[in-house]
Amino acid sequence: MTKALIITVKDWWESQPVPPKISCIHLIVGKFTCVEPVSLQFAFNVQKQNTFLEGVELAIQETPLIAFCHHCQQEYRPEIGIQYDCPTCRSPMEDIRSGRELKIDRIEYCSDSAKTYAPNL
Amino acid sequence: MHQTFDAALGINLLHANQEGADHNRAHFDEWGIICLNVMSSPGAGKTALLERTLAVLTHEYKIAVIEGDMTTELDAERLRKYGVPVIAINTGRSCHLDSKMVAGGIHQLSYQYNPAEFDLVLVENVGNLVCPAEFEVGEHAKVALLSLTEGEDKPLKYPVMFQEADCLLITKMDLAPHLDVDVDRIVANVRQMNPHVAIVPVSAKTGEGLDAWFDWVRSWIARSAPAKQQLSVVH
Numbered sequence: 276m277t278k279a280l281i282i283t284v285k286d287w288w289e290s291q292p293v294p295p296k297i298s299c300i301h302l303i304v305g306k307f308t309c310v311e312p313v314s315l316q317f318a319f320n321v322q323k324q325n326t327f328l329e330g331v332e333l334a335i336q337e338t339p340l341i342a343f344c345h346h347c348q349q350e351y352r353p354e355i356g357i358q359y360d361c362p363t364c365r366s367p368m369e370d371i372r373s374g375r376e377l378k379i380d381r382i383e384y385c386s387d388s389a390k391t392y393a394p395n396l
Numbered sequence: 397m398h399q400t401f402d403a404a405l406g407i408n409l410l411h412a413n414q415e416g417a418d419h420n421r422a423h424f425d426e427w428g429i430i431c432l433n434v435m436s437s438p439g440a441g442k443t444a445l446l447e448r449t450l451a452v453l454t455h456e457y458k459i460a461v462i463e464g465d466m467t468t469e470l471d472a473e474r475l476r477k478y479g480v481p482v483i484a485i486n487t488g489r490s491c492h493l494d495s496k497m498v499a500g501g502i503h504q505l506s507y508q509y510n511p512a513e514f515d516l517v518l519v520e521n522v523g524n525l526v527c528p529a530e531f532e533v534g535e536h537a538k539v540a541l542l543s544l545t546e547g548e549d550k551p552l553k554y555p556v557m558f559q560e561a562d563c564l565l566i567t568k569m570d571l572a573p574h575l576d577v578d579v580d581r582i583v584a585n586v587r588q589m590n591p592h593v594a595i596v597p598v599s600a601k602t603g604e605g606l607d608a609w610f611d612w613v614r615s616w617i618a619r620s621a622p623a624k625q626q627l628s629v630v631h
Contacts, residue, residue, distance in 0.1 A: 286412055309527055310530075356555075367587055379409055
C-alpha cells in the first residue's frame, strides 16, 4: 500500500512543470479499508529514505464508517468486526456514506525545486 | 525565502494501480476475454477449485491462468497438467498481485499466443483476505473463497473482501459433518454487507456445488460474446 501511495505521488510530482519540494502529504483514510494508518506511517517513513520524499511528512485523517439505511431513512455507524446491518431494521449495509476513502487529499510543497535524489523506487 | 503552496489532489491513493487495472481490462475487452480475480486466505482451496474448473471448462472455452504466488511455482505446476497456459508471477515479499504484475502476465500471454483466441483468464491471487481486496488487477468480477474450517466470523473480521466479492464460494463442504460450523451463519454474515453476492457452497473433493459455480462462470463468459463475434467478423 505504501508503494502504491509513493508511485501515485511520484506520478503527480513528475507531471509538474518543475518538480517541487514536497513538505507534507495529507491523506484521508476510511475505517472500512484495508489500510492501518499506524502501519502506513511506519512503512512510509522507512521507504521515503533517499527518495524525492526524503523529509516529507505524512498526515493521515481517518474517517468513520457511516452507512445510510434506505428503509429507516437514517444514517448509522456499523460496528466493524461485529455488525454491519442496520441496528433498527436489519437491512444490509448497502449504501456506505463514509469509511471507504483512500484519498490523497492535498500536497503541501514549497517554491524551491527538489534537490537531486537517488531514484531507488 | 520560499513560499508554501497547497495542491488539492483528491485522487485515490491507489490511483496508479487503478489506471493499470483499467488498462488491463481494456486489453481483455479488446480481445473478448472475461477475467476473474480469485481470492481467499491461504489454504482455502483456490488451486483445487481451479483444477476442477479447468478439468471441465477447458472442453468449452479457451482458458489461461495467471498464477500469483509469493515464491514458488507449485500451484502453477498443478494447473499446467490441464494443458492451459499458466503464467506464474512470483510476488516476492508482496502479499497481493497488483495491476502492474498482471500487466506483465498479459504481455507474456499476448507474446506467446494470439490473445483473442482466449475466452477466460483466471487470476489466482496470493492467499490473503486483506490487501487483494483493495488492489484491482483488471478483472471483470471478483471471486472470494471461504473454507468451512475458517469459521463463521471471517466475513465480519475481513469485511472489505466479502463486501467487494461478486461471487462467494464456501469451500470444503465435504467437511461439514465433522465441524461445528453453521453455514447459514456464514451466509447471513456475508449478506449483512453484500446482499447481492452469489453464494455457492462447493466441495472440490466431492464435486458438490461445482455445476452451479461453472454456470456462474459461463454466465460471465456469455457477456463477452458480442465482443467475440465482432472480432471474428474483423478477422
